[in-house]
Amino acid sequence: MKIGILALQGAVREHRNALLQLGVETVDVLYPRDLEGIDGLILPGGESTTVGKLLIRYELLDPITESGRKGLPIFGTCTGMILLAKEIIGSTQPRFGLMDIAVERNAFGRQLASFEADLEIPALGSVPFHTVFIRAPYIEKTGERVKALLTYERKVIFAEEDNLLAAAFHPELTDDTRVHEYFLRKIKKR
Amino acid sequence: MTDIKKETGTDKVKKGLAEMLKGGVIMDVVNPEQAKIAEEAGAVAVMALERVPSDIRAQGGVARMSDPEMIIGIQKAVSIPVMAKARIGHIIEARVLEALDIDFIDESEVLTPADDVYHILKSDFKVPFVCGARNLGEALRRIGEGAAMIRTKGEAGTGDVVEAVRHIRQVNEDIQRVLGATPMELMTIAKELGAPYELVLQVKELGRLPVVNFAAGGIATPADAALMMELGCDGVFVGSGIFKSDNPAKRAKAIVEAVAHYKDAKLIAEVSKGLGEAMRGQSVAQLEDKDKMAGRGW
Numbered sequence: 001m002k003i004g005i006l007a008l009q010g011a012v013r014e015h016r017n018a019l020l021q022l023g024v025e026t027v028d029v030l031y032p033r034d035l036e037g038i039d040g041l042i043l044p045g046g047e048s049t050t051v052g053k054l055l056i057r058y059e060l061l062d063p064i065t066e067s068g069r070k071g072l073p074i075f076g077t078c079t080g081m082i083l084l085a086k087e088i089i090g091s092t093q094p095r096f097g098l099m100d101i102a103v104e105r106n107a108f109g110r111q112l113a114s115f116e117a118d119l120e121i122p123a124l125g126s127v128p129f130h131t132v133f134i135r136a137p138y139i140e141k142t143g144e145r146v147k148a149l150l151t152y153e154r155k156v157i158f159a160e161e162d163n164l165l166a167a168a169f170h171p172e173l174t175d176d177t178r179v180h181e182y183f184l185r186k187i188k189k190r
Numbered sequence: 191m192t193d194i195k196k197e198t199g200t201d202k203v204k205k206g207l208a209e210m211l212k213g214g215v216i217m218d219v220v221n222p223e224q225a226k227i228a229e230e231a232g233a234v235a236v237m238a239l240e241r242v243p244s245d246i247r248a249q250g251g252v253a254r255m256s257d258p259e260m261i262i263g264i265q266k267a268v269s270i271p272v273m274a275k276a277r278i279g280h281i282i283e284a285r286v287l288e289a290l291d292i293d294f295i296d297e298s299e300v301l302t303p304a305d306d307v308y309h310i311l312k313s314d315f316k317v318p319f320v321c322g323a324r325n326l327g328e329a330l331r332r333i334g335e336g337a338a339m340i341r342t343k344g345e346a347g348t349g350d351v352v353e354a355v356r357h358i359r360q361v362n363e364d365i366q367r368v369l370g371a372t373p374m375e376l377m378t379i380a381k382e383l384g385a386p387y388e389l390v391l392q393v394k395e396l397g398r399l400p401v402v403n404f405a406a407g408g409i410a411t412p413a414d415a416a417l418m419m420e421l422g423c424d425g426v427f428v429g430s431g432i433f434k435s436d437n438p439a440k441r442a443k444a445i446v447e448a449v450a451h452y453k454d455a456k457l458i459a460e461v462s463k464g465l466g467e468a469m470r471g472q473s474v475a476q477l478e479d480k481d482k483m484a485g486r487g488w
Binding site: 010013014079113152 | 203207209214229235270288293294451
């Protein structure tokens with residue numbers, strides 16, 4: 001199995017390390033040709049406006065959108081979740097628009113509101129997951145096909161829709177690989 | 191789910207924001223209009239300040255924290271993180287910036303130091319700090335005080351990249367020394383670097399600095415920015431280099447692209463075309479020691 005990591009900007013190294021720990025081969029995605037032969041794609045955290053512009057400049061926006069429509073499993077964290085969303089509230093910034101969710105950017109506030117907390121995620125078992133939120137977004141609205149995997153303060157922060165998985169928090173900043181494993185299981189189920 | 195303990199201002203969320211900025215460009219801006227140009231160009235954050243370093247250098251006088259009104263104007267203008275500078279050792283300027291809900295504080299040698307002996311104890315704050323360093327010892331001292339991110343000092347406001355190169359090369363050389371040492375030698379190395387022993391052990395374990403390390407101080411062109419990435423920096427601060435050039439919007443965008451694709455020389459050639467004059471700049475070799483900002487702080 002080979003997983004691509006969108007490497008235009010952001011926390012690429014952390015996702016790579018998480019996958020290496022799980023014995024999975026990774027490839028940095030910088031050009032459309034890097035998408036060839038991958039079994040899944042991770043969209044890491046970073047700055048969504050920056051990544052969006054670079055996606056257009058390097059002609060990655062359309063090929064990734066196309067692959068996602070055809071069923072390529074894609075997992076977005078934070079910025080990655082924003083890029084997956086059909087609607088980004090109050091913004092026209094570039095996105096893949098693959099997932100039927102409306103996302104609010106910087107929804108918890110500026111950096112001083114960034115937080116960590118142990119949250120129970122039923123899909124990952126009974127041991128709470130240590131979640132890290134950094135200037136994080138949340139999902140304001142979900143479409144019919146979207147399944148909420150975790151709700152916190154009445155907001156959806158972890159969800160899936162068919163081949164797509166989105167988290168408002170950063171599992172790559174902890175040593176717990178259960179979210180990554182969950183994504184790998186999604187890939188294997190295809 | 192009623193008893194969830196939510197922790198803010200932790201080491202992890204402070205360092206985590208720096209991780210999210212990796213591979214990006216942070217730009218100095220002096221008003222909301224410039225901040226919008228920077229965001230539009232793809233900056234990952236902006237640094238709000240009253241005068242860019244080259245103006246501080248030219249005009250002289252005491253350089254202090256910026257007017258809160260100006261900082262608030264910039265916070266309203268953009269959705270990306272907004273950073274601001276406090277003078278070295280100026281605890282109150284830092285508290286004021288934290289009260290303004292700033293995303294990151296730069297305890298910066300570009301401003302006139304308020305304390306010539308002590309740096310701010312940054313672990314006392316919930317807001318993350320970035321600090322300048324010229325070598326591994328200085329970087330680890332700042333991290334020991336709680337800095338969540340390091341940048342090379344370079345020589346701000348000159349447009350001459352030589353000092354930034356010197357500083358990252360020194361950090362790299364010091365790290366190699368730690369990596370090549372036996373456990374028995376590490377305490378002596380810590381003593382010689384003037385670095386906390388525990389942090390030297392962390393460097394040995396990780397094979398790199400324990401926090402994100404950006405380049406700063408003299409970067410003026412897309413090629414300069416890519417050079418700093420090639421030398422191992424995680425991202426780049428550009429101060430006077432953008433808004434003191436002929437075509438700030440175009441140059442800003444070119445630098446963002448050069449950082450994202452720093453290994454692609456063809457692309458850097460492409461984005462470097464027709465940018466107009468870079469900032470005129472000043473060779474560091476012709477500066478007198480008293481005019482160098484990098485010597486401030488220890």
